[in-house]
Amino acid sequence: MKKTENTKNNSKMVKNTKNLISVIFLSLVSLLALSTCIGLLLSNAAIRRQADASQSELDALETEGYYTTARANQLIDQADAKARKEEGDRLRDTFRGKLEEGDRIGAIRTLYPDEIITEYAGQYYFTPIDESLPLSPLTEEDFQLLEDGTVKYIGTDESLSVTKGIDVSRTQGDIDFYKVKSEGIDFVMIRVGLRGSVEGTILEDDYFKTNIKNAQKAGLEVGVYFYSQSIDADEAVEEAEYVLKQIKNYEITYPVALDLEQTNSSDARTSKLTKQIYSEIADAFCERVKEEGYTPMIMGGIRTFTEFLEPVSLEKYPVWVSYYGFPQYYPYDYRMWQFSRNGVIDGIEGEVNLDFCVIRKE
Numbered sequence: 001m002k003k004t005e006n007t008k009n010n011s012k013m014v015k016n017t018k019n020l021i022s023v024i025f026l027s028l029v030s031l032l033a034l035s036t037c038i039g040l041l042l043s044n045a046a047i048r049r050q051a052d053a054s055q056s057e058l059d060a061l062e063t064e065g066y067y068t069t070a071r072a073n074q075l076i077d078q079a080d081a082k083a084r085k086e087e088g089d090r091l092r093d094t095f096r097g098k099l100e101e102g103d104r105i106g107a108i109r110t111l112y113p114d115e116i117i118t119e120y121a122g123q124y125y126f127t128p129i130d131e132s133l134p135l136s137p138l139t140e141e142d143f144q145l146l147e148d149g150t151v152k153y154i155g156t157d158e159s160l161s162v163t164k165g166i167d168v169s170r171t172q173g174d175i176d177f178y179k180v181k182s183e184g185i186d187f188v189m190i191r192v193g194l195r196g197s198v199e200g201t202i203l204e205d206d207y208f209k210t211n212i213k214n215a216q217k218a219g220l221e222v223g224v225y226f227y228s229q230s231i232d233a234d235e236a237v238e239e240a241e242y243v244l245k246q247i248k249n250y251e252i253t254y255p256v257a258l259d260l261e262q263t264n265s266s267d268a269r270t271s272k273l274t275k276q277i278y279s280e281i282a283d284a285f286c287e288r289v290k291e292e293g294y295t296p297m298i299m300g301g302i303r304t305f306t307e308f309l310e311p312v313s314l315e316k317y318p319v320w321v322s323y324y325g326f327p328q329y330y331p332y333d334y335r336m337w338q339f340s341r342n343g344v345i346d347g348i349e350g351e352v353n354l355d356f357c358v359i360r361k362e
Contacts, residue, residue: 106325116331118303121264127306133314133332138358140327151326151339153356161359163187165254166345166352167225167338170207177218179347187221187254187357189336192246194227195239197268202242212250223254225299225320227261231269232277233284240288254357255297255335257320258285260304278308286317299338302330320355334358 091110098107105119116127142155153162165187168175177188190211193204205211215222226243230236236258243256260282262270273281286296298304298313299320318335328337336357343354 103325109329116302116306116329118306120303120307125303125307129331130311133311135331136328136333137360138328143327145326148344149340150343150354151356159361161361163221163357163359165189165221165336165355165357166343166348167191167355168207168211168348168352170205172348172350172352173207174349175211175214176347177215177220180345181218181220183345183347185220185345187223188215189223189225189254189257189355190215191259192224192226192243195229195235197229197263197265197270200229200231200235200269202239204246208246212247216251221253222250223252223256223297225257225259225297227259228281228285229263229268229270230281230285231273233280236281236284237288240285244289244292244294252294255295255318255320256289257297257299258282259299260308261300262303262308273308275308275310279310279313282309282313282317297335299336305330305332322353 094110095107098104098110105117105124108124109117112126114129116129118125118127137157137160138155142153142157144152144154146152153164155162163186164184166180166185167189169191180188188211190208191205192208193202195202212222212224224243224247226239228236228239230239239258247256258281260278262268262273265271282298286298289296295318297318297320298309299322300308301322305314305319305321314332319330319332320336320338321330321334322338322341323329324338324340326339328339330337336355338353338355340354341351343352345352345354
């Protein structure tokens with residue numbers, strides 16, 4: 001009887017324990033659920049506050065003249081389209097203006113700003129600008145085109161010394177260099193001589209000695225040049241030797257230049273020269289001149305430096321480029337710019353070539 005009673009009591013205790021555990025478990029679940037609800041409510045409240053703050057910030061930005069990202073992107077697209085249209089209109093106006101002036105190559109150049117365009121015998125040549133070569137430190141803003149068609153240097157770069165000069169030959173006849181100097185001319189490049197384009201004979205310029213003596217008496221800085229028509233490196237050395245002999249008794253303070261140009265005659269002895277041969281000619285002349293302590297320089301038009309010479313020549317020696325348009329079209333570094341062939345200078349009867357010389361100060 002006692003054993004039966006104990007069994008009933010044990011069973012009752014187990015049941016009570018299970019009920020207690022269930023109550024505790026349910027209480028914990030309820031607490032967890034309550035905590036989660038409270039957390040969600042707090043999180044929602046924080047999100048709401050953040051959203052309200054963001055909206056208030058956007059409202060304030062728009063009120064103060066700012067735009068949303070979508071609106072800003074829309075405005076950027078509109079500005080880009082407008083800029084493209086304006087640039088297109090500008091290019092068309094420039095192109096039309098060049099054509100009206102009869103400047104066909106100038107018109108074409110406006111359409112290809114990343115290439116150097118030249119023309120010879122009706123054929124156009126396109127040479128990509130080589131970014132590895134040193135570019136000119138001067139820009140269009142450094143010069144002013146005057147009403148008489150001449151160019152004035154107005155740059156402010158104190159690291160550059162820019163002087164104005166002329167280059168002369170027998171064409172100018174007798175010159176009063178004192179009057180020339182009073183016109184603000186700093187230097188003169190004097191032709192020593194030339195080689196015939198057909199027969200190949202070296203000839204002295206009739207006015208060389210007179211010009212160099214009188215220019216130096218007037219206090220002008222003097223450099224010289226030789227008009228080359230050599231067909232190989234040996235003839236280039238011969239030209240250099242001739243120039244060195246002619247100038248040995250004079251003080252040459254400006255460069256000794258090789259005028260390297262191709263004539264338009266089909267009979268010219270240089271008409272079939274390759275780029276490699278032209279480069280060898282320039283190198284041979286310049287190296288021989290350098291050996292005697294002078295500063296060598298290569299002179300020519302833009303074709304000389306894009307079609308005739310290898311790029312290495314443009315880095316080894318100073319360049320004297322002739323270009324009569326404005327602004328300067330030649331993009332690379334240059335020592336001299338022959339900017340006019342129609343200059344009028346007191347002391348010279350008729351027209352004369354005008355030049356700028358650009359020297360970096362030490």
